[in-house]
Amino acid sequence: MDAERRSARIVRLCALGVIALLVAGCASMPTHGEIRDVEASQGVDSQVRVFGVPPADKAGAAEIVKGFLEAMTSDDPQLETARKYLTEEASKSWRPGSAVTVLKSGLSRSPVAGERDPDEPRWKVTGEKLAAVDEHSAYQPETARGQYEWFLQLVQENKQWRIATPPRSLVLSESDFQRIYMPVNKYYFAGGMLVADPVYVRQRADPDSRMDPTTQTVQSLLAGPSNWLAPVVESSFPTGTELREGTKSLSYDGQNTLRVPLNEKAENVTQPQCKKMATQLLYTVKDLTGSRLDQVELLRSDEKSSSLCSVNESNAATIAGRPKTPEHQYFVDNEARLVRMKLDAASEDQQAKPEQVPGPLSTPAPFRVKSAAVSYDERRAAVVSEDGHGLYVVAMAGVGVMPEKPVVTSKGARTDTLAAPSWDAAGDLWVADQDPQHPGLWRVPGGVGTPEKVEVAGLAGRKIISLKTSADGVRIALLLEGDGHKTLSVGRIERPDGKNATGSVSVRELRPAAPQMADVTAMSWAPRGRLLVVGRESGGVVQARYMLADGSMIAASLPGATGLEAVAVAVSEDEGKPRPVVGHSADGIVWLPPGAQWRTVAGGRAPVYPG
Template sequence: MTRHLRRARGRRHAAALVVLALTVLLAAGCVRVPESGPIRSTGTVPGDVLAEGVPAIDPEPPTPGAGPGEIVRGFLDAMQASPVSTTVAKEYLTPDARASWQPERSTIVYADRSEPTGTSQIEVRLTDADRYDAAGAWRGRLDPAAAVLRFRLAYVDGEFRIADPPNALVVVRSWFEPRFTPADLYFFDPAGRTFVPEPVVAPVGESRASMLVRALLRGPAPGLSGVEQTFIPAGLELALSVPVDAQGLARVALTGEVPPMSAEQTALMVAQLAWTMRQDPRVLAVQVVLNGTLLRMAGGADRVEVGTGSSFDAGSADASGVLYGLLDGRLVAGPADSLDLLDGPLSRPGRGLRSVAVALDGASAAAVTGDGTRLLTGPTRSGTLTPVTDRASGADLLPPAWTVGGRLWDVDRAGGRAVVLTGRGGSAAPLKEVTVPGVSGADVRRMLVSRDGSRIVAIVGTGDRSRLVVARVAASADDRILRVLPARTLPTDDQPGRILDVAWYSDNALAVLRRIGDGLTRVDTIGVDGSPTGAQGLSTTVTGGRSLVGSPDPSQALYALTADELVDLSRAGRGTRLPRGGVAAFTYVG
């Protein structure tokens, strides 16, 4: 999988593509979109969302004398107009149904469908179908009963028409992939020090920047208080669209009543906008106009380069691609094909460490002793008086993890009754227990924490009953953990085999290693919210895979570890096998 596809962060919420794209496209056509739903079935919208080489689709209207099955088939086909439009689809409905049809209420995306069957009531069965809400949030797979669509037809002027269409936009998955790409909305953590990305989708073309801004203005999703925040005042709206000139300058005109904003708040708001809009390849810099007044930053600048927010992006905290690991239980670091001993205290002879994690700044490390009973922290290099500190003890400590601000996490498996531990990395105080519903007290075999500190990922259970769960972390502005929301189980049951390991594939997608046969393993990707990654994901087999090494920074390679090799799973190095040279416990920072 190419690095730019990894930058796309996986295909998340595929069906949300239409929901969100219609919001932007209809706005571009000067149609006001209400807050109650982003889809408006009003005419043909401009064709600027079409990707290069993707043909337009002009659906056929109803054929005179068409039978019930033909009408249903034509209706489903008409919802795949390109540019996006529901005008032709409405022609297949009775007048009453046309007036009451609300496709904005949800979206159903499917891999395939059966031919229409029946007489007075027509049925169509969908396969591999998912449901998404009006905001584009993934709401799970359709069960077999819900995947059967039923249509009642009536006569209108001697022609069959659909009287009760489902209040959903029903489209085939393959329709989306050439026309839309994933993106992230960037909010801030409660301390205002790092971005927290949330997945969305955006059309390819001139509407992309507008869609991203409109989605960002909606703010964090309900229920994420304490997990993330926005510095964009509530009530702001985008005036029409975001024009981008030939020099790559995007002008964001916002309107609405806002309280006075400090220089810091203004800078953080513009950073959110710029870092989010950089995902439109046309946009190189951003200007913000608020109620007709051009905002100026400290120093008088009236434009911000899109790369300005890079200092807030924890996902790419270490762009060097340095790998860390253990050689004979001692800390080593370097490129994948040449890791050397460091000169810090954790690299001294006799350490006998079994796992390690390195802080985002590369200056500190946390390591578990060979017997799994103690967690030690210390500097990665010499030249400091900081000693090795004993931070935690337990029966069976898993590999630790670091997040932004130097927070340290670990799990004591405790005989199948896991205890989750956390604390400030720079402190000498012991880590403290924190309750993670769905993880604490379970049989946990692996835990990851996102670099921004907002997500905990864990493998829970053993054998074929193992599950992958994700929980969100709420914290205070001074970095105290307030609570952890109950963990959600991700839908990995469609992939056979025991889950062996999980690693970051991007900041919003995970790579999952499974054993699928004698000596054969498979690596697949899944969105961190449970959505399928589709064409932007990865699916490959590895002989003898034991574990994974991944990073939320998509510019870094994803590796599978075998008994004696590192296997590069990125397209640039696909098939490349590097000798491990006795090194174990490979990891990136974090």
């Protein structure tokens, strides 16, 4: 077999648009169609499958190294072909598991010169590290972008060259990683609200193992949250809960119900706890499949598989504790007034008409506003005065008066003032003071309590110029300025618990949320724990992309983002009815309704949704 035949092969699958009609044809290996060679990391699209080719008889050391690296990029979850390049002992002990090292591009390989024993050559493989996926399937960007390095030791076994020292994890280029893996949210609880925990699972099913995406994701959910999120969330599943022994795969029945058999650890849970368990599963599997899942039923470990409990979509929505659906979108108009627009006007055939918000902010001599945030119940507004030095909390329901004193005051110069505020779902108010002499992140408990300065670990001298707390209240997105660049980080919000009732709220473990972008200009939380980020890559143009909170990029981007100014963008976090994306452009406030194009709706700036 020549070197070309030893390259990995690609077999094109049935086109996605006709899968429903050709299920039978796709169920087995195609008997015709294109088969072609591909180098590892060539950037193959997700509609093809890559299969490694076993080592040829008497293959040289260089060919073994090349074939092994290509076989690691195959769609075989068990890596059976890749194992054929290893010694018998290495094949048995190799456990890459779910751990993945993600490189910016492919691996470079070269023989190590000057080895004492030519009968046991070593090859060095290197690449630029982009991220790592740990044993919990969680993605972690590499902040330093260091070099990956590994040595492959080759030995003779049965007169064939084989590798004795394979890498500890899978090593994939970014394009191979995106082809093989897909993002999905697991869900856990924090303060009575569901929290999205992003992980990566293999896209393709393995009929001989538990590697189909649904079963793999459920197993990951049962194993617990990612290390980064674990300090602030909890699972309703008792410790040690797993799928019942012998469960090969999970699937839906004809009534769109997913039945999940559990082991004996879940036998004695109460009904309220059981329903929370089922809610975690329902939201997790719906996020994975994107299909209609009406119900989840948990089953006991007994022979009859009797029911523990079940929840339907309506039950789960109540248990999930999500904020109410917003009725309005808000912004500051050209008269420096806080105004709002009914979201029913989001359709293209209706003309949105802004109106002043009710309450003291609509008096004949209105308070002049620089920026604002509206609570999730839309009953209070937090507004920063036009000079940027005072943060006021104002009622938007009933009869009220404008407060005389701000809840937070900045002593900074004209340009170093308070950033736009943000509410969390617990009703706390957050704001950053950009005064270089007294910088800091402040939290106002309940929007009325005494302001508390929040410790932010890992700022390293950078200034907070914008912030947004997530709806679940456990994450905060911080737009930071330092070293001539504006970057986006996400931190974990840690609150006092029963064991630390006298402690203070802090932000821990900042991690890059848009490492691909050299400069970030605006951001907003979006549905399913994601971020919409406006910025530019090094040397690139302005673009708006959806990012996972772990810093990995989703393929979806917004059209026409080059027209957005570097000021603000807003997205509703509501996961029910789709709402328009709102931006600040040169023409004022622009809306991007679902499935439509950008359109100007009013003059103004600083657009926000409740939150």
